[in-house]
Amino acid sequence: MDANVSAIGRHMKKRRAERGWSLSRTADICGVSKAMLGQIERGESTPTISTLWKIASGLQVPLSQFLVPEGLALQRMEAMPRHHDASGMIVTPLFAFDPVLGFEMFAIELLQDTLSESAPHAAGVVEHLVVLEGRMELFVDGGWQALSAGDAVRFPADQPHAYRNRNPEPAKIHDLIHYPFSG
Amino acid sequence: MDANVSAIGRHMKKRRAERGWSLSRTADICGVSKAMLGQIERGESTPTISTLWKIASGLQVPLSQFLVPEGLALQRMEAMPRHHDASGMIVTPLFAFDPVLGFEMFAIELLQDTLSESAPHAAGVVEHLVVLEGRMELFVDGGWQALSAGDAVRFPADQPHAYRNRNPEPAKIHDLIHYPFSG
DNA sequence: AAGGAATGTGCGTTATAACGTACATTGCGC
DNA sequence: GCGCAATGTACGTTATAACGCACATTCCTT
Numbered sequence: 001m002d003a004n005v006s007a008i009g010r011h012m013k014k015r016r017a018e019r020g021w022s023l024s025r026t027a028d029i030c031g032v033s034k035a036m037l038g039q040i041e042r043g044e045s046t047p048t049i050s051t052l053w054k055i056a057s058g059l060q061v062p063l064s065q066f067l068v069p070e071g072l073a074l075q076r077m078e079a080m081p082r083h084h085d086a087s088g089m090i091v092t093p094l095f096a097f098d099p100v101l102g103f104e105m106f107a108i109e110l111l112q113d114t115l116s117e118s119a120p121h122a123a124g125v126v127e128h129l130v131v132l133e134g135r136m137e138l139f140v141d142g143g144w145q146a147l148s149a150g151d152a153v154r155f156p157a158d159q160p161h162a163y164r165n166r167n168p169e170p171a172k173i174h175d176l177i178h179y180p181f182s183g
Numbered sequence: 184m185d186a187n188v189s190a191i192g193r194h195m196k197k198r199r200a201e202r203g204w205s206l207s208r209t210a211d212i213c214g215v216s217k218a219m220l221g222q223i224e225r226g227e228s229t230p231t232i233s234t235l236w237k238i239a240s241g242l243q244v245p246l247s248q249f250l251v252p253e254g255l256a257l258q259r260m261e262a263m264p265r266h267h268d269a270s271g272m273i274v275t276p277l278f279a280f281d282p283v284l285g286f287e288m289f290a291i292e293l294l295q296d297t298l299s300e301s302a303p304h305a306a307g308v309v310e311h312l313v314v315l316e317g318r319m320e321l322f323v324d325g326g327w328q329a330l331s332a333g334d335a336v337r338f339p340a341d342q343p344h345a346y347r348n349r350n351p352e353p354a355k356i357h358d359l360i361h362y363p364f365s366g
Numbered sequence: 367a368a369g370g371a372a373t374g375t376g377c378g379t380t381a382t383a384a385c386g387t388a389c390a391t392t393g394c395g396c
Numbered sequence: 397g398c399g400c401a402a403t404g405t406a407c408g409t410t411a412t413a414a415c416g417c418a419c420a421t422t423c424c425t426t
Contacts, residue, residue, distance in 0.1 A: 008232070022373060033415050038374060045413055048383075049191070049249075050229045064363045065307045067232070067246060094313055094335040099236060101309060101361050102245035102285065107333075122201055126284060130277055130357065132315055152277040174313065174357065178284050179243055205403060216385050221404065228383060231413075 008052070008066045009041040015059045016041075030058030067100045088114035089163075094174070103178040110136055110165035110173070117162040124180025127157040134171035137164050191235070191249045192224040198242045199224075213241030271297035272346075277357070286361040293319055293348035293356070300345040307363030310340040317354035320347050 016026055027034035031054050039045045040055075047055070056063040088111035097104035110116070121127075129138065135148040139162040140155045147153065155161070157177065165171045199209055210217035214237050222228040223238075230238070239246040271294040280287035293299070304310075312321065318331045322345040323338045330336060338344070340360065348354045 023375095024373075035375080035377095035416080036414050039413085042375090046231050046233045048229050048231045048413070049235055051414075052232055062307065062363065095311060095337060097240065097243055099239035099244065099246035100363075103361075105311070105313075105335075105359075107313075128278060128288070130288075130290075154278060176288075176359070178286075179245060206405095207403075217404080218386080218406090219384050222383085225405090231383070234384075 008047070009043045011066050012037075012055060012059070013041045015061050015065075019059065026055075026058065030054045032058075064100065088112070089116045097179075102180075103176055105174065105176045108163075108173050108175050110134075110163060110171040112168050112170065113166060115162060115164040118157070118160070120159050120161075121157045121177070122179070123158045125157045126154060126178045126180075127161070128152070128154045128174075128176040128178070130174045132172040132174065134165065134169045135167050136171040136173065137166070138162075139164070191230070192226045194244075194249050195220075195238060195242070196224045198244050202242070209238075209241065213237045215241075271295070272299050280362075285363075286359055288357065288359045291346075291356050291358050293317075293346060293354040295351050295353065296349060298345065298347040301340070301343070303342050303344075304340045304360075305362070306341045308340045309337060309361045309363075310344070311335070311337045311357075311359040311361070313357045313359075315355040315357065317348065317352045318350050319354040319356065320349070321345075322347070 016023075021029075023034040023037050026032075027037055030037070032051050036045070036047070036051065037055070040047050052066060053063060056066060090109040090111070092107040092109075093104070094107055095101075095103075095105040129147070130152045131147045131149050133149050135146065138145045138147060138153065138155075140159070145153065163173075199206075204212070206217040206220050209215075210220055213220070215234050219228070219230070219234065220238070223230050235249060236246060239249060273292040273294070275290040275292075276287070277290055278284075278286075278288040312330070313335045314330045314332050316332050318329065321328045321330055321336060321338075323342065328336065346356075
């Protein structure tokens with residue numbers, strides 16, 4: 001994560017610069033010592049959420065803004081770990097779960113005669129499928145849905161669900177799993 | 184703020200209970216000592232964002248969930264982005280923006296010699312690209328990145344950015360745009 | 367140049383986040 | 397009843413977040 005933490009300082013300095021505030025002035029308004037503000041901006045210490053809240057409030061900036069990943073996160077296809085499931089399902093993580101964004105995303109390849117069953121996720125979890133190539137079937141809400149390339153489907157995943165491919169051609173899909181914001 | 188901080192412990196305990204995890208198990212998975220987890224749940228200490236991140240990550244819960252007042256689930260969905268349909272760019276919406284989920288997703292096809300420039304989005308907006316077919320280039324952080332099929336990239340979109348395809352074969356990509364929750 | 371005010375950083379101290387271990391309590395099988 | 401494992405809490409220690417103050421540097425103004 002720590003790339004993420006180090007970004008807080010830069011975000012903060014940027015916002016402060018936008019307002020043209022000095023460390024001292026910012027310290028007065030936020031109620032945080034200017035020494036601490038300086039250290040945070042330089043990445044020399046990681047604030048508690050309590051002080052981060054004070055800072056965000058003082059700068060009148062949404063707190064989540066500080067937590068957004070900064071800089072570009074590029075992942076090359078060749079460098080991606082692949083996970084071969086016993087059942088003929090090849091899973092490649094595209095974007096790892098990030099607590100700020102609230103989702104993770106996989107590329108999945110279903111070989112011929114593959115069946116993958118999933119236990120229900122936690123309440124509020126929503127899955128999104130986009131079929132890239134081939135055909136497949138999705139079991140959800142008690143029935144099988146036939147999907148082919150180009151189709152996109154969103155369904156609540158807090159219930160039993162399954163994927164299968166009964167065709168000779170492998171099916172390639174994207175699977176985005178979104179975890180709930182509040183419960 | 185402190186009403187907000189005290190809510191962190193309750194949120195946390197709730198998530199942990201949902202998964203049926205003990206403090207010890209949660210400590211192992213999150214990489215945070217169970218003593219600390221207990222103190223946080225009881226509101227006896229306010230975690231640093233670093234440890235809060237570990238906890239959120241381990242529980243697979245959006246970090247913002249801990250920070251938002253309990254019971255509030257709605258964000259303003261102002262700032263739905265506009266697409267300039269540049270010539271040679273074909274945009275197909277896959278998932279429309281949903282204020283609960285906080286993102287939208289498009290399939291984009293870039294024909295030969297297509298250049299699409301985007302103005303900066305609002306602060307905190309994060310874009311995710313996955314290249315499905317062909318090759319393309321992404322301009323971000325002041326430089327061009329060459330991408331080819333299978334590559335996945337995440338970048339902050341609150342800055343000028345652009346896509347282009349200078350190859351004869353069309354490039355197909357998925358574009359996921361995530362909007363921050365505002366505090 | 368020289369003085370003064372404002373800036374950001376360094377230092378020593380205090381408060382507390384975080385850890386590891388030991389303890390009390392509960393629940394379950396025999 | 398008696399172990400016995402698992403749970404969450406209390407304690408002592410270490411690491412570090414946060415503070416206040418002093419210092420060096422830059423930027424004005426004279």
